Amino acid sequence: MNAPKSPKTFHVKSYGCQMNVYDGERMAELLGAQGMTASDAATADLVVLNTCHIRERATEKVYSEIGRLKHREEAPAPMIAVAGCVAQAEGEEIARRTKIDVVVGPQAYHNLPELVSQAASGTLALDTDMPAIAKFGALPKRRKVSPSAFLTVQEGCDKFCTYCVVPYTRGAEISRPFATIVDEAKALVDAGAKEITLLGQNVNAWDDENGTGLHGLIVALDKIDGLKRIRYTTSHPNDMREGLIRAHAEVESLMPYLHLPVQAGSDRILKAMNRSHTRDSYLRILERVRAVRPDIALSGDFIVGFPGETDAEFEDTLSLIDEVRYAASFSFKYSPRPGTPAAEMTDGFVPAAVMDERLKRLQAAIARDQAAFNAATLGKTCEVLLERPGKLPGQLIGKSPWLQSVHLMTDAKIGDLVEVEIVRADPNSLAGVETAKAAA
Ligand code: 5AD
Numbered sequence: 001m002n003a004p005k006s007p008k009t010f011h012v013k014s015y016g017c018q019m020n021v022y023d024g025e026r027m028a029e030l031l032g033a034q035g036m037t038a039s040d041a042a043t044a045d046l047v048v049l050n051t052c053h054i055r056e057r058a059t060e061k062v063y064s065e066i067g068r069l070k071h072r073e074e075a076p077a078p079m080i081a082v083a084g085c086v087a088q089a090e091g092e093e094i095a096r097r098t099k100i101d102v103v104v105g106p107q108a109y110h111n112l113p114e115l116v117s118q119a120a121s122g123t124l125a126l127d128t129d130m131p132a133i134a135k136f137g138a139l140p141k142r143r144k145v146s147p148s149a150f151l152t153v154q155e156g157c158d159k160f161c162t163y164c165v166v167p168y169t170r171g172a173e174i175s176r177p178f179a180t181i182v183d184e185a186k187a188l189v190d191a192g193a194k195e196i197t198l199l200g201q202n203v204n205a206w207d208d209e210n211g212t213g214l215h216g217l218i219v220a221l222d223k224i225d226g227l228k229r230i231r232y233t234t235s236h237p238n239d240m241r242e243g244l245i246r247a248h249a250e251v252e253s254l255m256p257y258l259h260l261p262v263q264a265g266s267d268r269i270l271k272a273m274n275r276s277h278t279r280d281s282y283l284r285i286l287e288r289v290r291a292v293r294p295d296i297a298l299s300g301d302f303i304v305g306f307p308g309e310t311d312a313e314f315e316d317t318l319s320l321i322d323e324v325r326y327a328a329s330f331s332f333k334y335s336p337r338p339g340t341p342a343a344e345m346t347d348g349f350v351p352a353a354v355m356d357e358r359l360k361r362l363q364a365a366i367a368r369d370q371a372a373f374n375a376a377t378l379g380k381t382c383e384v385l386l387e388r389p390g391k392l393p394g395q396l397i398g399k400s401p402w403l404q405s406v407h408l409m410t411d412a413k414i415g416d417l418v419e420v421e422i423v424r425a426d427p428n429s430l431a432g433v434e435t436a437k438a439a440a
């Protein structure tokens, strides 16, 4: 079936990381600025698949999604755009194997409207260029956002961990200029954001020509009237500088939460991963952070079953978890990514059943610590930023400073910051009772 010529409605479907969520929002804004209206995947004239390539079967997922769209029931097949990291890595190959209309990489999506009009003539429109940060200047102003908004400040990665595709799909580390970030943050606050999460593959490597560093940027954003909370993610241990650690003590709007991936607890595995930190240097960073901000919630990323990981080396990861007591974490089975050095490491391949078993044990340890962290907030009073409706009438769900979901019955509205006493702690969420309306 032929795709509609000039699409009037669109749907953006984002997979994977928060940076993709941000990119998806910006693509939707771009298409909206062209006069197109947002719709759903079942009926939209144009569907953008904003893909993630970080772990396996990403490409198969894209093919099955494309197949579903081509045979959808409620409307004829849409125009299909493949965006994101799969488009960057394998877009041309996908277009050779199946009919799609647009391929656009993560550094080129500011050209999406133009690519869509090109594709309307029936030929493939492809842009996988990686210009240095050009896209941000070409995006429309932020207009409508939720109380908690994302803002990408840094992109790309020069770290080349041996398992990871990001340096190949997102390109080299680049920081957006200070002034454009402050402008976008102000626009987000004007549009209703109370909290901004600064995003980057290595967000704590953000810097400018004056050596401002992420901590300097945070201090500047803290001065924006109406911006109540600042967060940042994802950080690399090697870029965790003193200024940023101190900011956790000194900047009130900087929330007590640090996501600092470690991946493994064994020095031999860390070396094979090219992580350029050791177990000890990582633990020392966390000690320094906890010294200035004792209540900080820590989270990490873990990979089990990296090539050659022995039982004893896996135990090192578990003992690191025992030592840190994370408040939350993300864990993955190692997945060989084409083109990465680790994909060539065929010695000591870890069998699937062993990987499953290791992941299960690791996740049980993480769940134990998350439940303990949540239980420790029982009876405490804290501010909650209300973000969305709950299941019950009159119930809203928000986030604590430590990024826990808090459910409460309230007359307040979405976007309000309310003071809440935590009255129930479950493994994955908390329940609270409003004590007083916190500072508006
Ligand atoms: N296999 C498994 N997990 C991976 N990650 C990145 N690449 C891979 C891979 N090839 C995980 C890391 C990273 C997170 C975003 O995804 O833990 O921190």
Ligand code: SF4
Residues within 6 Å of the ligand: 157, 158, 159, 160, 161, 164, 165, 166, 167, 201, 202, 236
């Ligand atoms: Fe990938 Fe490592 Fe860069 Fe993170 S630091 S994006 S895991 S290469």
